Amino acid sequence: MRTRIKQHIYLLLAMTAVGSSLFAQSDIPVRSLPSEIFVTVKKGSTDTIPWKWKYGGRGDLHLSQSSLKNWAAGGEDFSMALTSYVNAFLYHRKGKHSWDTNVDFNFGYVQTTSTGGRKNDDRIAGTSKYGIKLDSAGKINASLLLNGRSQFFDGRQYYSKDSSSLVSSFMSPAYAVISLGLDYKPKPELSIFASPLTTRLTVILNKKLAALGLYGLDKGHRYHFAPGAFATINYQKDIIKNVNYRANLNLFSDYSEKPQNVDLDMSNNLSFKINRFLSASYSLDLIYDDDVRLFGPTGDSPGLQVKSMIGVGFSMPFKTGYARM
Numbered sequence: 018m019r020t021r022i023k024q025h026i027y028l029l030l031a032m033t034a035v036g037s038s039l040f041a042q043s044d045i046p047v048r049s050l051p052s053e054i055f056v057t058v059k060k061g062s063t064d065t066i067p068w069k070w071k072y073g074g075r076g077d078l079h080l081s082q083s084s085l086k087n088w089a090a091g092g093e094d095f096s097m098a099l100t101s102y103v104n105a106f107l108y109h110r111k112g113k114h115s116w117d118t119n120v121d122f123n124f125g126y127v128q129t130t131s132t133g134g135r136k137n138d139d140r141i142a143g144t145s146k147y148g149i150k151l152d153s154a155g156k157i158n159a160s161l162l163l164n165g166r167s168q169f170f171d172g173r174q175y176y177s178k179d180s181s182s183l184v185s186s187f188m189s190p191a192y193a194v195i196s197l198g199l200d201y202k203p204k205p206e207l208s209i210f211a212s213p214l215t216t217r218l219t220v221i222l223n224k225k226l227a228a229l230g231l232y233g234l235d236k237g238h239r240y241h242f243a244p245g246a247f248a249t250i251n252y253q254k255d256i257i258k259n260v261n262y263r264a265n266l267n268l269f270s271d272y273s274e275k276p277q278n279v280d281l282d283m284s285n286n287l288s289f290k291i292n293r294f295l296s297a298s299y300s301l302d303l304i305y306d307d308d309v310r311l312f313g314p315t316g317d318s319p320g321l322q323v324k325s326m327i328g329v330g331f332s333m334p335f336k337t338g339y340a341r342m
């Protein structure tokens with residue numbers, strides 16, 4: 018089992034590295050990149066807007082079809098859903114200092130296909146990163162990163178129309194990572210952060226879930242601190258006209274318990290712009306956490322969690338703003 022998981026991790030890392038290398042060499046102009054450092058005024062010009070604060074984002078409302086495999090947050094293998102997605106960002110630049118904050122929120126109303134049940138499906142995640150330039154080009158930064166993810170509503174595992182169990186809830190689980198390391202930005206669309214000095218906090222607020230001893234916590238415990246190493250890769254670019262690719266890969270190794278079993282959280286999103294307000298999307302999320310032992314024949318083994326979703330609907334970009342103060 019561990020050999021298969023390691024093969025998955027190595028394959029994903031190789032795909033990410035190859036894809037980033039290919040896309041980074043493309044001459045296609047970037048149109049809307051929440052991770053960009055500078056905004057080009059006109060094609061062929063080296064001038065940039067002298068901003069100190071930048072903010073913006075986008076919102077989507079899609080009719081989607083999803084499929085799941087070993088999804089710890091709960092759900093069925095196939096379902097139809099009305100999903101919404103909101104991304105908001107705020108960036109600050111001043112001299113050698115930078116501060117980048119991104120927040121993503123997903124919410125869906127799901128109609129399950131096999132049991133006929135209805136449920137909510139949501140996820141909220143955010144990253145805030147403060148950096149200081151270590152070189153004149155600004156490609157290498159000493160950075161302090163705070164990353165967190167959780168959900169608002171209950172998640173249930175369905176066995177039949179009348180049989181299900183609670184497997185997740187508000188702040189149950191919730192993960193927070195505090196990390197000090199180096200941030201490498203070879204291109205505006207690519208960021209690679211790595212740190213050997215990291216603390217991850219796992220929280221289970223729900224008493225019923227805490228009593229079950231899920232998500233790597235002892236029975237009855239509601240929080241757990243784990244020292245470790247952390248790395249994250251972020252990439253976003255218009256790979257061809259009207260097609261945007263966005264990827265995020267997070268890796269964590271727990272120093273205190275089985276550091277060789279690296280936890281993985283990867284999201285991939287392709288967005289196809291049809292016109293100003295209509296778009297189609299495809300997303301693929303992959304999660305492996307050695308502490309989440311809900312799978313296998315006896316329901317007590319870790320597993321690679323897979324969630325894919327394809328949808329079509331409305332897309333509304335928020336106006337990007339700049340401030341020089």
